[in-house]
Amino acid sequence: MRLLIGFDLLDRQIVDRDGVPVGKVDDVELSDDARHVTALLTGQSALGGRFGGVLGRWITATTGGAEPRRIPYGLVALVDSAVHLSIKRALLTPPALEAWLDQHLIGRIPGADRAEG
Numbered sequence: 001m002r003l004l005i006g007f008d009l010l011d012r013q014i015v016d017r018d019g020v021p022v023g024k025v026d027d028v029e030l031s032d033d034a035r036h037v038t039a040l041l042t043g044q045s046a047l048g049g050r051f052g053g054v055l056g057r058w059i060t061a062t063t064g065g066a067e068p069r070r071i072p073y074g075l076v077a078l079v080d081s082a083v084h085l086s087i088k089r090a091l092l093t094p095p096a097l098e099a100w101l102d103q104h105l106i107g108r109i110p111g112a113d114r115a116e117g
Helices: 005-009 044-051 053-061 096-104
Strands: 013-015 021-024 027-030 037-042 069-072 076-079 083-085
Touching: 005 037, 021 037, 027 044, 044 053
Parallel strands: 013 083
Antiparallel strands: 013 021, 027 037, 037 069, 076 083
């Protein structure tokens, strides 16, 4: 299927197989020959790279050096008004900020290891 990256992918909501929001497509990763999308990128560092200039550098600086979340394009089941994944959100690598908060803040709360999520 042919897609126009700027029209069909960028800024689209990403949802998992159950319709649970995952994030928005902030940028894409292309194959070496730039003919195929290999991954969807989400997060401020991906978005900052798209803006470029002073604003882009400022947005990227607020991430503390965190890499964007990378979702392999092979997990995309359907692209319509949203990008639908073939798996549940819980099976994806969490965003860098979410992982950091879990390790350094949430994980230190007594009983947090018994919380259901």
